[in-house]
Structures are given as C-alpha cells and as structure tokens.
Amino acid sequence: MNPFTYSRADDVATAVRDIASAGGAKFIAGGTNLLDLMKGNVERPARLIDINRLALREIRRGPDGGLEIGALVTNTDVAYNEEVERSHPLLSRAILAGASAQLRNMATTGGNIMQRTRCPYFYDSATPCNKREPGSGCSAIEGFNRYHAILGHSESCIATHPSDMCVALAALEAIVSVTGPGGERSIPIAEFHRLPGDSPHIDTALGAGELITAVILPAEGFPEHFAYLKIRDRTSYAFALVSVAAALRMEGGKIAEARIALGGVAQKPWRDPGAEAVLRGSEPTRDNFANAAQAILRDARGFEHNAFKIELARRTVVRALSEAAQESAR
Amino acid sequence: MNDLAPGTATSLPAETSIALTVNRVRRQMSVAPWTTLLDALREHLGLTGTKKGCDHGQCGACTVLVDGRRINSCLTLAVMRDGSEVTTIEGLAEGDALHALQEAFIEHDAFQCGYCTPGQICSAAGLIREGRAKTSDEIRELMSGNICRCGAYPNIVAAIQQSMAAEGVV
Numbered sequence: 310m311n312p313f314t315y316s317r318a319d320d321v322a323t324a325v326r327d328i329a330s331a332g333g334a335k336f337i338a339g340g341t342n343l344l345d346l347m348k349g350n351v352e353r354p355a356r357l358i359d360i361n362r363l364a365l366r367e368i369r370r371g372p373d374g375g376l377e378i379g380a381l382v383t384n385t386d387v388a389y390n391e392e393v394e395r396s397h398p399l400l401s402r403a404i405l406a407g408a409s410a411q412l413r414n415m416a417t418t419g420g421n422i423m424q425r426t427r428c429p430y431f432y433d434s435a436t437p438c439n440k441r442e443p444g445s446g447c448s449a450i451e452g453f454n455r456y457h458a459i460l461g462h463s464e465s466c467i468a469t470h471p472s473d474m475c476v477a478l479a480a481l482e483a484i485v486s487v488t489g490p491g492g493e494r495s496i497p498i499a500e501f502h503r504l505p506g507d508s509p510h511i512d513t514a515l516g517a518g519e520l521i522t523a524v525i526l527p528a529e530g531f532p533e534h535f536a537y538l539k540i541r542d543r544t545s546y547a548f549a550l551v552s553v554a555a556a557l558r559m560e561g562g563k564i565a566e567a568r569i570a571l572g573g574v575a576q577k578p579w580r581d582p583g584a585e586a587v588l589r590g591s592e593p594t595r596d597n598f599a600n601a602a603q604a605i606l607r608d609a610r611g612f613e614h615n616a617f618k619i620e621l622a623r624r625t626v627v628r629a630l631s632e633a634a635q636e637s638a639r
Numbered sequence: 640m641n642d643l644a645p646g647t648a649t650s651l652p653a654e655t656s657i658a659l660t661v662n663r664v665r666r667q668m669s670v671a672p673w674t675t676l677l678d679a680l681r682e683h684l685g686l687t688g689t690k691k692g693c694d695h696g697q698c699g700a701c702t703v704l705v706d707g708r709r710i711n712s713c714l715t716l717a718v719m720r721d722g723s724e725v726t727t728i729e730g731l732a733e734g735d736a737l738h739a740l741q742e743a744f745i746e747h748d749a750f751q752c753g754y755c756t757p758g759q760i761c762s763a764a765g766l767i768r769e770g771r772a773k774t775s776d777e778i779r780e781l782m783s784g785n786i787c788r789c790g791a792y793p794n795i796v797a798a799i800q801q802s803m804a805a806e807g808v809v
Contacts, residue, residue, distance in 0.1 A: 310673040311673075312653070312671075312672075312673065313672060313673065314653075314672065315655070315672035315716070315718055337716075337719070340714055340715055340716065340719065341696055341711070341714045344675070344714050344715070344716070345695050345696060345714060347673075348694065348695065357672065357716075359718075359719055361719060385708075389771070408784070409699065409783055409784020409785075410709060410762070410765070410766065410769070410781050410782075410783075410784055411696075411699060411702055411709050411710050411711045411762065411765075411784045412696060412711065412714075412784065414708045414709060414710050414765075415710050415711070415714065415715060545779070545780050545783035546783040546784055
C-alpha cells in the first residue's frame with residue numbers, strides 16, 4: 310500500500326466537504342474491495358476519509374411501503390433483516406449468494422455498489438488495462454477471458470461488474486441516494502453503472518465528491534415469485550459466471566409483470582425491458598421463458614474462453630423464471 | 640473511543656495512537672494508517688496465532704471476531720477499529736481449559752498442517768454465535784470463506800457440529 314493520511318468524518322456534510330478539499334482522497338467504509346485494490350497499487354489514494362461513524366446504518370420502511378437502506382448497513386444486516394426478507398426477499402437471496410460470511414459482515418450497501426471489476430488484468434499492474442490506465446489497451450480481449458462480458462462490452466474493455474446485490478437491485482428498480490457538492494440527488498440503479506464504451510475507467514454516474522447515503526427500494530418487492538440463480542465454478546464463495554435475478558407478479562395464472570436482471574455478463578447488471586414485455590400477459594410456460602431468454606441474449610457476443618456463457622445465460626434465465634413462477638417457498 | 644469532536648474531521652499524523660481491547664485486555668498502540676488489523680495483532684501485539692494466508696480476503700486464515708462478529712482482519716485497517724473489542728484464537732481458551740471448538744477440532748482431527756485452523760475456529764465461533772446454520776450443508780455454506788488446502792473439511796464440519804450440539808444449538 311502507498312502511504313496515505315487518514316481522517317474520520319462524523320457527519321455527511323463534513324465528509325462531503327472534506328473530500329472536496331482534499332486532492333486524491335477516497336471514502337472508506339467496509340474496505341473489503343478498496344484495501345485489496347490498494348495492496349495491488351491499483352488504487353493509490355493520498356487520503357482515506359473513514360465514513361464508518363456516519364449515521365447511515367438504519368433500514369426504514371417508507372410510508373409507501375418501500376424500504377430505505379442506509380449506505381453503511383452491512384451486507385449481512387440487509388440480508389437477514391426481517392423487513393427485507395418479508396417484502397424484498399430477492400435482495401436477501403442475492404446478497405447471500407455473494408462473498409463469504411466474514412466479508413458480508415464488513416461490506417456495506419454503498420460499498421457493494423461501488424465495488425470494481427475482478428478482471429485479473431485490472432488487478433495486475435504489470436499488464437495493460439484501459440480501466441486501470443486509460444489508453445494502455447485491454448489484455449482480456451485476447452487473453453484469459455472466461456469470466457468476462459458477453460453483453461455491452463467495447464473494444465476498450467470486456468470486464469464485468471462483480472456484484473450479486475446489484476443484480477437484485479436492478480431487478481427491483483432501486484434508487485441510489487447521493488449527496489455531493491451540488492446537494493442531494495437520486496440516481497436510478499439502471500443509470501448508476503456505466504457500460505465501458507471508450508472510457509472504461511469511469512465505472513459509475515457518481516460525480517466527483519459525491520457520497521452514497523442510501524438505497525431506496527420501491528414498494529413492489531415481488532415477495533411471492535422470485536428467484537436468484539447463480540452459476541459459478543464452485544458452489545460457494547466464487548464470482549458468477551452468470552447469475553439471474555427473476556421476479557414475477559402473477560394475476561389469474563398469467564404474468565402481470567416480469568423483471569429479469571443478469572449478473573456476470575456485462576459491466577453493469579443487464580436488463581432488457583423489451584424482453585420483459587414479451588412475458589407480460591403470457592402464461593408462465595417454458596416456451597415463453599425461452600423466448601424471453603432469446604430476446605435478452607440476442608446481441609450477445611463472446612470471446613475465446615467465454616462464448617459458452619451465452620447458452621449458459623439463456624438456460625439460467627429459463628430456469629430462474631421457472632423457479633420464480635412456482636410459489637416461492639417462504 | 641472517539642476523541643474527535645462531533646462535526647469535525649481531523650487528519651491524523653503518520654503514526655496514531657489507538658486502543659483495542661484484545662482478548663479482554665485493553666491494549667494501546669501506535670500504528671501507521673496503512674497497518675491492517677492483522678498486522679497490528681501479529682507485529683505490534685505479538686499475537687501470531689492469527690495467520691496471514693493470502694492477505695486478500697480470499698482464504699479466511701486471518702479471521703478474528705471484532706465486536707462479536709467474524710471478519711477478515713487483513714481487509715480492515717487498525718485505525719478503523721479504534722475502540723473495538725477483538726477476540727483472536729489466543730483469547731478463546733479460559734486459562735488451561737480449551738474452548739469447546741478447540742477440543743472438538745482435536746477430537747475430530749480437523750486439520751493437517753494447521754495453518755488455517757485459527758481462522759477456521761474463530762470463524763466457527765462466529766458462525767455458532769450467528770445461529771443461522773443448523774444442517775451440515777448450512778455449515779459448509781456459511782464456512783465457505785475459510786479455505787483448507789489440506790482438505791480437512793469433513794472433519795471440520797464434524798467438529799463444528801459437535802460444538803453446536805454441546806452448546807444446544809442443534
């Protein structure tokens with residue numbers, strides 16, 4: 310790790326003011342990703358501003374039935390929260406599919422959203438990487454790309470976003486609340502993470518000096534029909550090859566609303582409203598699910614070691630939707 | 640605990656004094672901001688029972704309990720834990736009386752080389768406290784953050800099950 314100075318902020322206003330006045334500063338919360346990146350000299354902040362004492366550790370039920378999750382609530386505390394389990398169980402399932410118990414005890418809601426790709430070339434400062442060092446090239450396109458993107462990639466970058474939690478947030482259409490030099494604003498989760506294009510070093514829509522303060526879940530949490538299915542090289546404590554968050558609202562035996570979000574396939578959780586619309590008003594049959602899967606993956610393109618993920622993703626979508634269509638075990 | 644006035648954020652000097660309660664003993668020490676909790680335990684306090692395996696949060700050998708919760712001590716800074724209570728493998732026994740998990744690991748031969756064992760036992764202590772695992776499948780899932788390259792997993796699960804039964808968890 311590079312030498313850095315350290316300070317603590319005791320309220321949000323101070324944290325935002327401090328990061329604006331300090332060049333090269335970063336916020337630290339759980340630290341599970343940032344410290345790892347600092348050990349590899351991928352991140353070299355001049356200063357860390359510790360935000361763990363900010364009052365952002367509550368989960369509150371809103372008047373409309375939604376949930377507001379403070380940015381510092383740990384992944385463990387979200388996953389096992391009774392309110393989350395009751396109204397938005399898809400989020401609990403997704404979180405518990407990720408990392409280990411130890412990491413979930415440290416990792417925070419805001420930090421999970423902000424985590425960076427686990428592309429091995431991004432981590433290896435001896436190799437070119439446009440995300441780590443813009444303009445240096447992408448080592449993964451011609452390299453070992455088993456874990457890389459099949460959707461939304463560019464000639465600059467084929468990395469994936471590693472989060473499970475964010476895949477559920479995408480399906481649930483969460484809103485990210487942030488505070489910064491320009492005041493407070495809300496960013497829909499679909500707009501929070503960026504596709505690489507020609508600027509893969511910019512992961513998110515978060516502005517300079519902005520701090521995530523909360524995640525808002527709309528009231529519709531699909532507690533009756535949901536599934537989170539994660540396919541990986543070992544059955545626990547591994548990043549996804551493909552994951553699918555599926556949520557259905559059923560009316561009279563037909564699908565009234567469908568949400569499908571994919572993880573492990575792009576630099577952001579992947580949704581396709583057109584494919585979801587295919588299912589609206591239809592019966593929950595395997596053929597209909599296969600049509601939706603086909604639609605989501607229609608533009609997918611793989612590389613030497615990951616082309617198998619296209620068919621894997623199709624099958625995972627069908628299975629996740631089939632599981633969601635069953636009365637989900639409560 | 641926190642001696643900073645509310646509403647302020649004060650830069651700390653290169654070395655800063657922190658206090659940790661480690662294995663029920665309050666310890667004051669001076670650490671650089673970049674000192675991990677793991678390095679503080681091993682290098683500053685001489686508590687080398689906690690192991691440095693991968694140093695990247697992938698192996699679990701550095702697992703300790705902080706304020707009752709199991710975490711990877713390699714992925715947290717000591718300064719961030721100022722005022723916390725830390726329990727390491729050295730703090731589980733009561734004098735010469737081993738902790739039930741330590742006894743069970745011996746009884747079930749739940750290790751070979753032993754390098755992952757302190758992390759396995761601290762993780763298991765956290766697991767039992769959490770109370771989320773009842774079946775062997777649930778133990779395996781919630782212990783997946785602790786890697787044993789000797790492959791002692793079946794005996795580790797058996798040792799944890801025995802301890803849980805002894806504590807009336809299952």
